[in-house]
Amino acid sequence: MSSNFDKFQKRRLISSYFSVVLSVFLVLFLLGILGLFIINSKKLADDFKEKIAMTVFFKNEANDTIIKAFDTEMRTVKFAKSFVYVSKEKAAKEHTDIIGEDFLTFLGENPLQNSFDIHLKADYVERDSIAKIETRLRKNAMVSDIVYDKQLVNLVNDNIKKVSMWILIISGFLTVIAVLLINSSLRLSIHSNRFIIKTMQMVGATKSFIRKPFVTRSIKLGMIGAGLAILALIGVLIYLETSFPDLGIMEDKLLIGLVLLGVFGLGVLITWLSTYFATQRFLNLRTDDLY
Incomplete structure (x- = not known):
């Protein structure tokens, strides 16, 4: 027994x-x-932020010297994580591959422009910072336009702040539960x-x-x-x-x-x-x- x-x-x-x-x-x-x-x-x-590209288009008058000068500038600036030069010929080929037919045959000329696709460092993908960068780049007389998804930038920053706040709340909640369970x-x-x-x-x-x-x-x-x-x-x-x-x-x-x-x-x-x-x-x- x-x-x-x-x-x-x-x-x-x-x-x-x-x-x-x-x-x-x-x-x-x-x-x-x-x-x-x-x-x-x-x-x-x-x-995710660094995958958002800012495209800088150059006027047709911009020669190779101007393009090379801009390339050199991008290598020295603090805000650029990476960048790539896209000639109008390369852009035309990419458009042709996407739509499946050569649009140059019926247009007779290439309407596209030389451009740089710039990926900014994450710290600069903010409303104020990216606006200052845009203003700086537009001072170049050969720049015809600058394009990036402003709504996506705002959406990403707003959501990151919300997610960070909820992560802190959940962390505190789980810590209390952990102590109580053990x-x-x-x-x-x-x-x-x-x-x-x-x-x-x-x-x-x-x-x-x-x-x-x-x-x-x-x-x-x-x-x-x-x-x-x-x-x-x-x-x-x-x-x-x-x-x-x-x-x-x-x-x-x-x-x-x-x-x-x-x-x-x-x-x-x-x-x-x-x-x-x-x-x-x-x-x-x-x-x-x-x-």
């Missing part, structure tokens, strides 16, 4: 440990995913040992002596859960890097390392604090209140 009871107690103990590790793992994994998304959200937003799992685990705690207290054991094994055990469980979460996050990072290499998810290894370190530290900190206050609660209870 005693053997069956011991087996039951052992199974219950293992089940309790498993639930704590699982809750720590799931919560920290979700927080880690959110952390990785936050550090990469600016990169993704900047990448705290609840640990409290349930310690609740099953409340009689042992009180018995040790009644025979003269100090609070710190009673608390130590519970805190140590919980920290170990937290470290296991955090370790599993880190392994899962590394797996996700490797998958994303392999499947979507253009995103450059693994480029900023320092920030990724800080996020993983933060996940591990958070696992240890939350389990330590939760166990400390949970054991303190049962240590302060009267014997009658245990029932």
Whole structure:
């Protein structure tokens, strides 16, 4: 009979440990995913911004010297991430490929203009900055027109601000839920040992002596859960890097390392604090209140 009871107690103990590790793992994994998304959200937003092209058209009077001078200028300015010169002959060929027929045959001449497609650095894809750049480029007497999607620029900047605000709100909300979930799992685990705690207290054991094994055990469980979460996050990072290499998810290894370190530290900190206050609660209870 005693053997069956011991087996039951052992199974219950293992089940309790498993639930704590699982809750720590799931919560920290979700927080880690959110952390990785936050550090990469600016990169993704900047990448999208830098794909918006500003096209500068030149008058037909602009000769090769003027074109080369503009090319040299673009190599020295701070706002240009990349640029490419598109001659009117090349533009005509691209239009022909798109529409499927040579429009020059019935027009008799090429109405297109030489142009530069400029991709700005993300920091300059703002209403004020891009307006100043446009004003500067229009001072060139050989520039006939400058075209870019103003509505898209405004839409991107407005949406990025909204998304950033919601990310901060969701991060705070998930952090609170994480602490509550892990705290609840640990409290349930310690609740099953409340009689042992009180018995040790009644025979003269100090609070710190009673608390130590519970805190140590919980920290170990937290470290296991955090370790599993880190392994899962590394797996996700490797998958994303392999499947979507253009995103450059693994480029900023320092920030990724800080996020993983933060996940591990958070696992240890939350389990330590939760166990400390949970054991303190049962240590302060009267014997009658245990029932």
